Amino acid sequence: MSLPTKHHQHRFHSPVALSIAGSDSSGGAGIQADLRHFQYFDVFGTTAITAITAQNGAGVQAVELMPAAMVQAQLQSVLSGMPVAAAKTGMLGNHDIITAVAQTWQSMNQQRQTQGLAPIPLVLDPVMVATSGAALLQSDATQCLLECLLPQATVVTPNLPELAALTGSPLTNAHEKRQAAEQLLQRGCQAVLMKDGHGDGQQIDDVLLTTQGEFHFGYPRLEGEFHGTGCATAASICAGLALGNDLHTTVEQALNHLHERLPLARASLCSDLRYLP
Numbered sequence: 001m002s003l004p005t006k007h008h009q010h011r012f013h014s015p016v017a018l019s020i021a022g023s024d025s026s027g028g029a030g031i032q033a034d035l036r037h038f039q040y041f042d043v044f045g046t047t048a049i050t051a052i053t054a055q056n057g058a059g060v061q062a063v064e065l066m067p068a069a070m071v072q073a074q075l076q077s078v079l080s081g082m083p084v085a086a087a088k089t090g091m092l093g094n095h096d097i098i099t100a101v102a103q104t105w106q107s108m109n110q111q112r113q114t115q116g117l118a119p120i121p122l123v124l125d126p127v128m129v130a131t132s133g134a135a136l137l138q139s140d141a142t143q144c145l146l147e148c149l150l151p152q153a154t155v156v157t158p159n160l161p162e163l164a165a166l167t168g169s170p171l172t173n174a175h176e177k178r179q180a181a182e183q184l185l186q187r188g189c190q191a192v193l194m195k196d197g198h199g200d201g202q203q204i205d206d207v208l209l210t211t212q213g214e215f216h217f218g219y220p221r222l223e224g225e226f227h228g229t230g231c232a233t234a235a236s237i238c239a240g241l242a243l244g245n246d247l248h249t250t251v252e253q254a255l256n257h258l259h260e261r262l263p264l265a266r267a268s269l270c271s272d273l274r275y276l277p
């Protein structure tokens with residue numbers, strides 16, 4: 001795979017971000033949400049589609065995973081033709097797709113290294129289950145996510161159920177949450193953003209854990225179930241990293257953006273699930 005030259009990179013005025021994720025036919029999450037949030041930050045969005053889902057507010061009616069070779073082909077086309085400044089992964093579906101993404105990412109960054117270029121930042125949103133309850137990652141693929149892709153991530157953004165599934169921890173108290181996040185750091189990612197949206201209490205306490213320390217971001221908790229919040233957060237962080245911001249600033253701006261939009265969410269026609277604009 002050849003990488004774009006410096007000369008060609010100057011043709012793009014906005015930084016380019018890449019979403020590696022599934023399509024949500026209802027537009028609330030997945031690729032559709034990622035492109036919307038890239039746009040808010042004035043970042044040019046590119047995609048590698050991993051899956052097509054048929055869904056609405058009532059649930060996920062059908063899922064078709066892309067062949068891993070097709071995911072790889074999309075990645076190679078985008079990475080060799082566009083000056084990608086940051087990427088995010090969402091729904092990856094199965095072991096083969098995760099392996100294809102991880103191998104392509106690793107060889108691309110190795111190639112960059114030989115040219116004296118820094119690795120491209122990668123935001124890993126460990127999408128496992130839809131808000132409606134449908135499985136979006138095959139259960140035997142979790143280990144592969146942990147072993148192949150997580151060590152390449154700039155930041156991993158689990159919600160509490162995802163953090164529990166990735167670490168096998170019951171997360172019954174703050175100490176267990178902290179230990180679980182540290183377990184992910186030890187696996188080689190640079191930072192973990194523990195999202196508290198599925199927690200309880202009047203205040204949301206999102207925690208960013210890096211090797212430099214622990215940073216808390218507090219917001220009032222709103223009533224109701226929201227669709228697309230995980231994608232909005234990860235895509236906004238990806239946009240901030242594409243713009244060249246440091247991780248702390250990027251996470252703060254992404255969470256502020258999410259919490260500004262939450263009150264604007266509207267229920268779907270077939271359930272109380274609220275869609276983030």
Ligand code: PLP
Pocket residue numbers: 021022023024029030031053055090091127129130131132136226227228229230231232
């Ligand atoms: N990606 C796709 C394709 C989805 O369908 C969903 C949820 O339904 C998600 C990601 C995760 O969405 P959320 O941001 O609500 O966690």
